[in-house]
Amino acid sequence: MAPIDLSIDLKFATLKNPIIPASGTFGYGEEFQEFFPLDQLGAFIMKGIYKNRRPGNRPPRIFETPSGLLNSIGLAGPGAEELKSIIRRVRKMTDTPIIVNVCGEEDEEYLEVAEIFDAMPEVGMLELNISCPNVREGGKCPAQDERHTFRLVKLIRQNTQKPLIVKLSPNVSDVPAVAVAAQEGGADAVSLVNTFLGMAVDLKTRRPVFKNIFAGLSGPAIKPLALRLVWLVAQSVDIPVIGIGGISTGRDVLDYILVGASAVQTGTINMVEPTATLRILDEIRECMAELNISNLEQIKGALEV
Numbered sequence: 001m002a003p004i005d006l007s008i009d010l011k012f013a014t015l016k017n018p019i020i021p022a023s024g025t026f027g028y029g030e031e032f033q034e035f036f037p038l039d040q041l042g043a044f045i046m047k048g049i050y051k052n053r054r055p056g057n058r059p060p061r062i063f064e065t066p067s068g069l070l071n072s073i074g075l076a077g078p079g080a081e082e083l084k085s086i087i088r089r090v091r092k093m094t095d096t097p098i099i100v101n102v103c104g105e106e107d108e109e110y111l112e113v114a115e116i117f118d119a120m121p122e123v124g125m126l127e128l129n130i131s132c133p134n135v136r137e138g139g140k141c142p143a144q145d146e147r148h149t150f151r152l153v154k155l156i157r158q159n160t161q162k163p164l165i166v167k168l169s170p171n172v173s174d175v176p177a178v179a180v181a182a183q184e185g186g187a188d189a190v191s192l193v194n195t196f197l198g199m200a201v202d203l204k205t206r207r208p209v210f211k212n213i214f215a216g217l218s219g220p221a222i223k224p225l226a227l228r229l230v231w232l233v234a235q236s237v238d239i240p241v242i243g244i245g246g247i248s249t250g251r252d253v254l255d256y257i258l259v260g261a262s263a264v265q266t267g268t269i270n271m272v273e274p275t276a277t278l279r280i281l282d283e284i285r286e287c288m289a290e291l292n293i294s295n296l297e298q299i300k301g302a303l304e305v
């Protein structure tokens, strides 16, 4: 059999393998460099960033559930200026593409943040986090409205050069329609999913655990839900799809590729097991050998129904 080749072609970039640690679960990359060389990854994504520093939500911010994690971090972060210096430092550690997860309270802020990082040669791609509550829309996020998604993606696409990934929310009735709106707005790829809205309550105090009542669910519990959405979206768009949700093994990665993903992001597992991505890469190779395939293209989107 031909030697196993893990590289993937995203049309706008070739990655050495399909594993991309997800935004918010991998710090700014440098925290993980002490566990393993960042060169091992296909790419990695910075924690979501707004223009200015944000303290995030009051605690509690994390609540464990069976096979999952509820989080209500509130997109805490240092602001764009500080992230620029972090990125310059991280770039010296690795050549692996750095992806910036762009946030905004309104379209103008998304654009400002996108332009700041578009101008940095150290940044490889932008991932637009369209799940941020929008101040002009009463807290609704752009992902909740196809027209808003189209408008915002078009605005960013017309004013930036770098490959643009649009990260979709699962908390809408028609995820493929939002994916199509992102494609029409000029997205180079879509990534999905962000966390599913959930909640937890405290029987003693008779109050919600989280100050915001709702929080985002991630981890193995969401994989079947996310796999379905990735399959639906992969059939609706022509641009590459990046699968996210509950990945913790190499087998999970191949499942996402089979339903049509070109690459994947690993989230919660990084917080449980910092070296998980290396184990997952080994497992992908083992799984490919068992399946007698040497390249992931051989099973991409090959699901028969």
Ligand SMILES: Cc1cc2nc3c(=O)[nH]c(=O)nc-3n(C[C@H](O)[C@H](O)[C@H](O)COP(=O)(O)O)c2cc1C
Pocket: 022, 023, 024, 025, 047, 048, 049, 069, 071, 073, 075, 101, 129, 167, 193, 194, 195, 217, 218, 219, 220, 222, 244, 245, 246, 247, 265, 266, 267, 268, 269
């Ligand atoms: C603690 C935490 C923080 C997160 N922060 C962000 C973020 O800043 N931007 C974003 O787009 N997604 C964020 N996410 C969502 C993840 O990137 C990912 O989409 C989600 O966790 C599903 O993947 P998983 O099941 O593998 O964790 C966060 C998730 C967690 C658990």
